[in-house]
Amino acid sequence: MGEARYARHRPLLDDATWRRLTTTRFVIAGCGGLGCHVLSSLARLGPLTLELWDPAKLDELDLNRQILYTPDDLGHPKVYAAAARLRTINPDLEIAAHQRAIDADAFRATRRGSPVDRGSGDGEAGEPATVILDCLDSFAARAGLEAIRNEHRVTVFHGGVEGWYGQVTTIGAHGLGYEGVFGPDFGAIPAATKPILPQPVAAVAALQVGEVVHWCETGDRTPLSNAMLLYDGRTMRVDRVEFS
Amino acid sequence: MSVPGPRGVDGAGRFAEAPAGADGRASQTARLEVRAFGPLSEVVPPALTLEVRVPTSTAAVRRRLEECVPDLVGAVFRLALNAQFLADGERIETGGELAVLPPFAGG
Numbered sequence: 001m002g003e004a005r006y007a008r009h010r011p012l013l014d015d016a017t018w019r020r021l022t023t024t025r026f027v028i029a030g031c032g033g034l035g036c037h038v039l040s041s042l043a044r045l046g047p048l049t050l051e052l053w054d055p056a057k058l059d060e061l062d063l064n065r066q067i068l069y070t071p072d073d074l075g076h077p078k079v080y081a082a083a084a085r086l087r088t089i090n091p092d093l094e095i096a097a098h099q100r101a102i103d104a105d106a107f108r109a110t111r112r113g114s115p116v117d118r119g120s121g122d123g124e125a126g127e128p129a130t131v132i133l134d135c136l137d138s139f140a141a142r143a144g145l146e147a148i149r150n151e152h153r154v155t156v157f158h159g160g161v162e163g164w165y166g167q168v169t170t171i172g173a174h175g176l177g178y179e180g181v182f183g184p185d186f187g188a189i190p191a192a193t194k195p196i197l198p199q200p201v202a203a204v205a206a207l208q209v210g211e212v213v214h215w216c217e218t219g220d221r222t223p224l225s226n227a228m229l230l231y232d233g234r235t236m237r238v239d240r241v242e243f244s
Numbered sequence: 245m246s247v248p249g250p251r252g253v254d255g256a257g258r259f260a261e262a263p264a265g266a267d268g269r270a271s272q273t274a275r276l277e278v279r280a281f282g283p284l285s286e287v288v289p290p291a292l293t294l295e296v297r298v299p300t301s302t303a304a305v306r307r308r309l310e311e312c313v314p315d316l317v318g319a320v321f322r323l324a325l326n327a328q329f330l331a332d333g334e335r336i337e338t339g340g341e342l343a344v345l346p347p348f349a350g351g
Binding site: 030032033034035134135136137138139159160161162163164165166167182183186189190191192194196228230232234239240241242243244 | 281282283285320322324327328329330331332334343345347348349350351
């Protein structure tokens, strides 16, 4: 594909930002609601390198918000259905798919020769790095991301949604982790059981990708590196709360 | 809904100096306007205001909140005052908007 497909946004990004965007490995933890929206948006940003993790097969209940899938994908592993769809959106993507839950052991096993060893926090602009987009559906699973982040010093772009609501923050390679943001018992926070509307998912995922672009520009000094955005679809309010 | 503290605030809801305590120093009360997010907004009454003696702590405010809204007992949430997250042991010296923030776990 030609560069024209990126021409509407490429002028907004300087060369160093573009280089970082197109050389970073984006690990998508979870290919459900948030993951689909995040992937759909990232796939349109450039010829990116995407690494998909999700153990699940597509269920009919997923179709209200998981925009990469169609009824033809029911019963199929999400990561492979998503990868196939993404390749139709942008054939220049580099995609790896892992049909399993992401945790420290599994992640480490896939890192041989990967730029993750260089972390993501303080790298020079353009240096290959790895970052994680947290699109998981439970804090128990996020405990695995905390371990990965602590071991490899990678930045994590967190999103969480439930019902009409959602939250977004960026957990830098250094500084506050999940424990600092959500409390020492964050891994025991109950999983979401309430229904979920499609639009909070889309809104939160868009904000996560927005943070990715900022990270490509500024490193770990993103607008949400020390703050959380709270999205309230009931009142259409977005609030920002700072960490001390 | 306003829940009086051990010392009152004045009629306009401003901080009011309370009588001097046993140590001879004046203590004050502060007004915390509670705003709950997400599903917790369905259990916390709208316009709930707490009056607390300051200085106080995050833990004391949380206890006070749970006394006023028993449905919060056992709920997972963090508190923020004037758009700043409060750490568990943090000292609170002023009033303002007290946000009750549950985490959203889904993806």
